[in-house]
Amino acid sequence: MIRISERGKEITLSPIRKLAPLAEAAQRKGVHVHFLNIGQPDIPTPEIALNAVKNADLKVLEYSHSAGNLSFRTKLVEYYSKFSIGLSTEDIIITSGGSEAILIGFLVCLNPGDEVLVPEPFYANYISFAKAASASIKTIPTKIEDNFALPPISTFENYISDKTKAIMLCNPGNPTGKIYSRDELEQLKNLVKKHDMFLFADEVYREFCYDQAIPFSVMQLEGVEDNVILIDSISKRYSMCGARIGTLISRNKSVIETALKFAQARLSPPTYGQIAGEAALDVKQEYFDSVKNEYIKRRDILCEALSKMKGVVFSKPSGAFYIMAKLPVDSADKFCKWLLTDFRHNGETVMLAPGNGFYSTPGMGEQEVRMAYVLNQTALSKAMVCLEIALEQYPGKTL
């Protein structure tokens, strides 16, 4: 009998995909499903990016440099300088999405058996990338009732062992919408310095900070240049998830040199995606302003609707386009399934991501759901009507 690997047996399905077959079944029955489960924005991709690809005059669709086109990296240096992040082109490796940046980062920094500390709830795919590197994710619980604030550093210390090689953050946070303060990051700085750990930060939602929040990047921390690795992506920033363009950024020469060897093994990042990504960097500030305004309106629709629903607890997001909510139900997992299999309101229902998929600690997040506000305002309002009525009708309601 031929067998797959142990890591293959252990790897789990992404929580946002688990219920997909039920949603497809509902759609086949003619039900209109409002998809709030996945962070695929509906925002139009900037035309300047789409046109750059249309107008590209290629004869041979060649490999690019393994670190990505130099012209693209040069413009990225300029982009980051607007956020007071000083870089050189040699600090940047273009990857196939932020996903590949995380995977290569883990391969470069983690030995088999090493652990990465991540505040939970967290982006569940980090688990798969850690597993690919024969390492693992260890979580530090944060609570929806505390607006997902980081625990004090003394608590972090309790979770650190010989195996702890890195701390990883998503800032602004998926799934929480939480933005970490400069003060929180400065404390983590001291921690990673003290313990010789890497500090990974996934900052792909940088452009989506609301209510005058100013994003502070780990790259702005002084004195931990060798510890910090920035994961970035153009997927959400310019609504071009399909370009598959991300970046791995570090000022640690040995990290970049080694990451480049892994990058050379896989030859190069996608050429068309790079053309689109480079052109997108010319997008005007007005684009971000208008997209941000749109997300704020959507967030407010959700928050207003949720605040009227009895027994619902949520943390108002300051960034990204997700909201976690705790529902008065026996099990969010069962509730999310029931929404797809049983519930209908005017031929509609809503698809949510069960919250426990974003926690590793058993029992946490069992009543929580993640919603991505990536639909237009009308659809979101309808989705909230569905949710409100569903909470009243659900047989397993706890109120």
Add this chain to the structure above:
Amino acid sequence: MIRISERGKEITLSPIRKLAPLAEAAQRKGVHVHFLNIGQPDIPTPEIALNAVKNADLKVLEYSHSAGNLSFRTKLVEYYSKFSIGLSTEDIIITSGGSEAILIGFLVCLNPGDEVLVPEPFYANYISFAKAASASIKTIPTKIEDNFALPPISTFENYISDKTKAIMLCNPGNPTGKIYSRDELEQLKNLVKKHDMFLFADEVYREFCYDQAIPFSVMQLEGVEDNVILIDSISKRYSMCGARIGTLISRNKSVIETALKFAQARLSPPTYGQIAGEAALDVKQEYFDSVKNEYIKRRDILCEALSKMKGVVFSKPSGAFYIMAKLPVDSADKFCKWLLTDFRHNGETVMLAPGNGFYSTPGMGEQEVRMAYVLNQTALSKAMVCLEIALEQYPGKTL
């Protein structure tokens, strides 16, 4: 002191990239370098593929299905049926190049410490993907003097231990140009069946088989459906290396199901590349015929030139677009460097890939070089003139 991982320290630079700085230095001095070191074809990408991207009417550049667009996979089923390979769309996962297919395949099939048996010389990047999976490549030597024929199965048996989890082939071969016979593959079939091993075959050069050679795929082997994993790519097939589109194919449900979980973690393969790749499948047989004729002419230019050079041994390739040659020099590594740093003929020189980078056994391939015949016939002829004169002038010549 913060440290990178052990695998990071061990990973080596691809042999085709090692001398790149020397080539760049030569170019800066105005030397015309004929690049035979890298398999980047100069063949124009089919216009039908480039136009499909130009004409794509996208508003939002979205994620695709994690296994790749269904329409693309449906057309791939049809493509493979022409080679008597019967598949369903569920057997196919579209990846970011053949590279990602190998990586995911290794992650799914190999445990840390496992070994993959590969006949050497071999495509050196397999080492990096194995290392990424905390596994390793173990090589079985084959010799240029024997036209790189596989050793008898009894020899394979000597290399198999408890750790051996898979055999991997590149067929037609990079760097050898060797095409394995049906008989050779049937013998390997019995071997992998006996030892419950996976059989990986990298068949990306399928369309480049010369002299009436008929490619026989591992997917045509009967009775080892659960063992066989096909790695494929459109990079060379349609001269679109920059599309970053490959495929992981298997009839083993558990392999595909697990591979899809890794594929879901990284979200999706590039959207533009898939559009180009799907359109390329409509390329007419005449395209391949004409490309094949061109490669045959190029191969013949190389073989004719090499056969006139005193002391040069080579194996005439039956497929792909590489040729290995053993040169009368003290060290091919030194010779390749010297070509870039010291040798000039009419302001020209030639860049070759040192052969030892394609062997793991210490001492093997020290006098060999790999040449990729990816330049036009005129350039190739000039490159051969350079090589012939260089072999006469090289201070470390052994003849």
